Amino acid sequence: MNKKKLIQPRVLKGFRDYLPEMMMPREQLMETARRIYRSYGFAPIDTPTLEYLEILTGNGSEETDKQMFKFEHGKHKVAMRFDLTIPLARFAAKHIGVLGTPFKRYHIAPVWRGENPQRGRYREFMQCDFDTIGTKSIVSDIETALVIHDLLQAIGFDKFSIRVNNRQILNGLLEKLDLLDKSTEVLRALDKLAKIGREKVAAEMMETAGTSEQQANEVLQLAAVTGSNDEILQQVIPLVAGSETGEAGLSQLRDLLAAVSAAGVSDNNISVDVSIARGLDYYTGTIFETFLDEQPGIGSICSGGRYDNLAGLYTNQELPGIGASLGLDRLLAAMEELGKIEKVATPADIFIPYFDPDSLHHYLKLAADLRAAGLKVELYPEAKKLGKQLQYANKRGFRIALIAGDRELAEEVCQVKHLATGDTSTASIANSSIEVITEVSRLLNL
């Protein structure tokens, strides 16, 4: 026999295969995202996996830099994209003249980061972004919230909270406290509030931003504001009073809440949270994070915000915008834990066992009739014993078997067997199998 040395079929650390059971819900999530994005007029784009290294490192911190998969190809330094935002900036700088503004795009594609793979983090994962660029209108902020809302509802979640804030509120307060030039450090510390607690955040602010204890406390006072959305807005008024920036931010936040409510979003699904800062420097207005009520521990599953200038590294044209990113893989993991994923290994509902090669044409015709009616059908390719074939069908998760042996075919019928219950009826396969199609559609609740 074959004694040659085999190559071990292993996968690189931090990467993974998707078997059908996980790939089907993943595809479904992406389809839902596409449907919702399109329903708001967001159009798809795609950009190359590889970009010139200088484009990706342009504004990257050292940390981001180290995480890149980069190499030399020919005489060029290239790297695999590590997010979809920098490619969007490069894309917009290159094409905005043709595209015009406002430009609304979505982009669903994998990104790569060389970070140490642990705690369910992978080096290759899917991002699922949507952005509106070229407008400062609050309408786009409102729509971003509505898209997140519709998306989570369409995926099947009712209990979630879009937490919204406005960076200008924070900036207004920092302005009042004379800390505007330390905002990066202050906000980076503030972002850790949920993780490390009030005291450690205050200590970090004093250490890295050089704030006084009182300044740190005033920032933390803002972050500690709680209550209903209206109550929070009320409490924020005095904290930003006198700062034009802060008052403008508060006013935008108020308008956004009123508008999403008018568009039908329940108060249960949107809440003001003045503690979220989203560290990244480029956010300048509305910011979002989204949590599942039943699984707050997995973190935000959809985050984003408004920025003043997307593509300043590549063009002098100012491109303000707003966008958010759905954490597809994180969401998938959450859905799996919540039992929201049906574990099946086939996309087809209907299984046709194969008895007799002489009857093959009948099976093919039956399958073709059902497919023409929009149904998904698998014909088993080998004439094994019926028991074996049904075992295969059950293991894969088919719901219905259409059984047609010699006797049935002679009578132009087949047995329609519901695999979970075992219930069986008989239906005619004459007239393009209309009777079978009707019965199967009834069983599948179509």
Added chain:
Amino acid sequence: MNKKKLIQPRVLKGFRDYLPEMMMPREQLMETARRIYRSYGFAPIDTPTLEYLEILTGNGSEETDKQMFKFEHGKHKVAMRFDLTIPLARFAAKHIGVLGTPFKRYHIAPVWRGENPQRGRYREFMQCDFDTIGTKSIVSDIETALVIHDLLQAIGFDKFSIRVNNRQILNGLLEKLDLLDKSTEVLRALDKLAKIGREKVAAEMMETAGTSEQQANEVLQLAAVTGSNDEILQQVIPLVAGSETGEAGLSQLRDLLAAVSAAGVSDNNISVDVSIARGLDYYTGTIFETFLDEQPGIGSICSGGRYDNLAGLYTNQELPGIGASLGLDRLLAAMEELGKIEKVATPADIFIPYFDPDSLHHYLKLAADLRAAGLKVELYPEAKKLGKQLQYANKRGFRIALIAGDRELAEEVCQVKHLATGDTSTASIANSSIEVITEVSRLLNL
């Protein structure tokens, strides 16, 4: 002003951006492929973009090897996949115990090849494969032909031809001619028939395979057989007579043609072509190529065939199978040339101009009503002049505008304007906008 040096927003040679106008039909093609694959019970999988280099080079020719994007990451040599077949082999070797057989999978994902980008070839392109593994049954060969057929019909083509052959016919002839040990060279030469003509192919066979002139002529005699499918089959009988392999191949081909006909495929869409060999060594039975009648010059848009052993490099388990690959980007280019692609830059049909910030909630409500009815609606985010907004709508390719100024809103109506014809009617926006939804659906022929 900003005087800093900008990074040029350029794209690597051989790579490209997809703007909405091209990305939308590309997404639609992928969706159609998924729908048809699923309708036959093929399930999606995904594999990592990066694999260990040894896995990808395992059976690669020198040529393939050079085309790879490969680099070192940490202490490992890695490379970007250059097709979806080797990842499938590695995947099957790793998981087939869990998956069971027969295993039917599809995989739609990009691949990378460093070859010199020219004549519309790119270094990054999408592959769209489906395979059935773990069975030698002719039913899977038949289904492969049916999937190709249904796929092209679903994409919108009527005039295409699936050219089918069986490698065993060729092998039978080579066996009779005592050329079996030269089959690789002979078939490689034969594959060039359409490109370089009969004489040059004969010369190449004599040179590289060391055939006699008579042997070369007998091989070319097989390839020259023409006529209807039945006529071709008749003419092949004597050429393979006496070779068990050749007769088996002919019999399989006959069965396949009869079966796809029984399943409803027109003779216009499937034709025997005994000249196709598909150079790759691993094909062992049925082979397919597919050509558009109106654009034969672009080459085969869907090719594949049967193989005896998919994953021999990675496992001792024998995995026979059959599959094919849709040339998505090539097909897209063909559709563009044939004018089969509607050039629009928005996925939404309906446009709502924005007049007055005080009326924003009405617009949001109207848009929400339409989306709840499954319609796709974009609200313009800025209160520009109506003319400007409609210009934007026309440029993007929206089909309908719902115009609601103060006067309309006071009467709880909007104007429904068909943008191509200019026809305008008035509809009520009361009662969840039912009247507007009905009118819009009529105009969009939904």
